[in-house]
Amino acid sequence: MTDSTDRNAASPVDPAAYDPAVVERKWQDHWEARGTNHTDLGGGASPFYALMMFPYPSAEGLHVGNLFAFTGNDIYGRFQRLQGHTVFEPLGYDAFGIHSENFALKVGVHPADLIPKNIDNFRRQLKRGGLMVDWRHELSTTDPSYYKWTQWIFLQLYKRGLAYKKRAAVNWCPNDKTVLANEQVIAGECERCGAKVEQRFLEQWFFRITDYAGRLLANLDWLDWSESTKLAQRNWIGRSDGAEITFRVQDLEEFTGTATIGIATGEFSANPIEIRVFTTRPDTLFGATYLVLAPEHPLVDGLTTDAQRDAVGEYKAATAKQDIVSRKVNKEKTGVFSGAFAINPATQQPIPIWVADYVLMEYGTGAIMAVPGHDERDFEFATVFDLPIVRVVAGPEIVDSHAPLEVAYTETDGGRLVNSGEFTGMPVADAKRAVSDWLAAHGQGRGVVNYRLHDWCISRQRYWGPPIPIVYCEKCGTVPVPESDLPVELPYVEDFRPGDDGVSPLARVESWYRIACPSCGGTARRETDVSDTFLDSAWYFLRYPSSDVDDEPFDPTLTRKWLPVTSYIGGNEHAVLHLLYSRFITMVLHDAGNIDFEEPYRRFRAHGTIVRDGAKMSKSRGNVVNPDEYVEKWGADTFRTYLMFLGPYEEGGDFRDQSIAGVRRFLDKLWTTVLESSTVGAADPQVMRKLHQTIKKVSEDIPALSYNTAIAAMMEFMNVVRRGNRDAHRDEVLPLVQLAAPFAPHIAEELWERAGGNGSVFDVRWPAYDPALAADELITLAVQVNGKTRGTIQVAPDATQEIAFAAAMAEASIAKFVTGPPKKIIFVPRRLLNVVA
């Protein structure tokens, strides 16, 4: 009979006695009753704000991806608490928006009735997950006491001239019957339903985020964020350095007096004889053989000659009818000649002015100088319409600068100008500057910076959102709702379907929208659009600490103490939208003097996504993981730990049902080993050495979010503790309970209590790592001969090259490869010895 038989038979604690359901219920009740997870916001020393992106409470319930995200944040937060910080880990619900509204429409239940139920379900599921959340600060964006302040933020922007209304071409989803932000249009289709997005013109509220483009970009340089996220933001902001160049239209007499130029935005010259273009390649000015205006460009009508008027009018009409998909996805070049010519300031030659939809009104000046020799699009257009193509840049290879180009030459590195008058021979980079300077000196241009970022359209012609706090008075015009009148409550209306005319459902509620003007008391009506969900989530982190404050959005003292957010964890799907908008709103509030910081999140880490059996989880595939089922079967501690074990947290991982058993086995072993551990005698120094190595590893891995390797290290230690069926000593395993606590908090509390620990394991300090105890007596050194590993030797950690070499040569299996006297010996202390013969 073996030892293991005896051990199983005589075991005082049956492993089956670990019943996660019982343990988890017990500790969740204790935490609630004892306020273990309550944060002392006013008094806590060393505040640590561990924020996670709050979920949208869908009717389907908590997604395993949510739990993965929150668990990762929870482990980080619990670890920081064990390090002595006062950790604040709040949670709330992003419950406004088209998601909820569409679902409500589908099932025929009012969102105001549906959302509270969903939230209750979410809260139940989240609590089962054992998160260290201070539920006293829970919030929902749909609560009037919350969106009162969302509206207040709108008013702050309005006051500062950062909220404005304009009639604009917007992305219109014919299925959801609403306007979409550019960011919500994916390859010309609605992000939500996939319908082809059309162009419509509506009066919309915009935020001037473009005013902040430079700062939003510059601050990225010092933010401690995931690089991938910063890069996504940089690309989204899309800075390009170039020049604005003014072209004079030829034969100005022809236009003077006849042109009616709509100068709507002030961006265009009031003088109809000038066209301004933006280019990143001023160096190619000599190669500009024609100009192109966007069909919507305000100068088009004034420029067009009588002979071309019908053709241009027809083209404009065709473009306007086109939806954005065809316009942006269909890349065949179309266009029409305006009949007019402009003078190229460099060559002094007249060049034709064309109108084409490959030039977009919303970027740059809505007009370009076309350089077909060095731009692929222009090349294609010039080929279709038989316009001249001139080479003005050549690479280092010898070319005939007058030979026709087969394709556009877009290379700039090593290129020099040709056919460019006084600039010929100049390297491209120098020529960019030189041509810009030359233009500036002649009053025909200047260096400018352009951004791809557009202003943020926040209007939504929908029901389920905070009404925009604006009143239109017959006498006073646009009047902001006084702050004392907030919130503008969203009325409960039975018919909340979106109108298919682009008008908000609130416009059907006359009793609501007809009010007296807050300024003059005269006849007025409310704005009937609601604001974008992204505005709700752009400031929620400011509200959490002050969630119970009624008379202001955020208490100044609490805010100074707790913000900016110490650590933010969330999905990279919000890399541009939510993260950019919340940075913008924070900057505005900073500039308005409401807060003393301009960046909301000190540190941001993007977590990965979980797939199942190698495939994305989706309802249609039927491979969605329901957290309830798994928590039921394995326990929350096992489920949490498994989620963290299946891959690097920042990359995600592959959920496989089979593998979860391994984590449960680990917790089973933890249970029996701790409860059977001996308190008499002394701990084994070898095991204690491994323990301290494990403490070091886990302590380093958690802050780096390397949860999977931290768990592996604990498993490894467990194997050492149990090696050869030895009996563990309590001193060996009690620290392991602490190491495991952030991952598996319930079992850790239970074992801590049963093993005689005092109070909550989360009120004890993290075990200290002692380098002296962790130091190895002997280390294994790899021995290579000519770079090939031929064996290993055991030496003292401080062994010298001589000692190591002698030890290696004493091993016949190694020495036999060393045939002559060594030419060279490479010795890396504690790592390897390489003998080059």
Add this chain to the structure above:
RNA sequence: GCCGAAGUGGUGGAAUUGGUAGACGCGCUGGCUUCAGGAGCCAGUGGGCGCAAGCUCGUGGGGGUUCGAGUCCCCCCUUCGGCACCA
């Protein structure tokens, strides 16, 4: 098309950042235990050759740098994300 990330055993994934490739887990194989099944425990488990000691090959493919490359450089292939006529 452009930008980004990544390709490692049967499998999820490790690898001190240029130093023993495959930690840890799953699965599999053998053994113990069990009425049986499961669970548990012990041992083994990259491929090839070999009874063995051992030899040899091996991190998507091809070249290179180096005493030494999964890691660095060049070219190519594949997959997954993001952007998409941005001048």
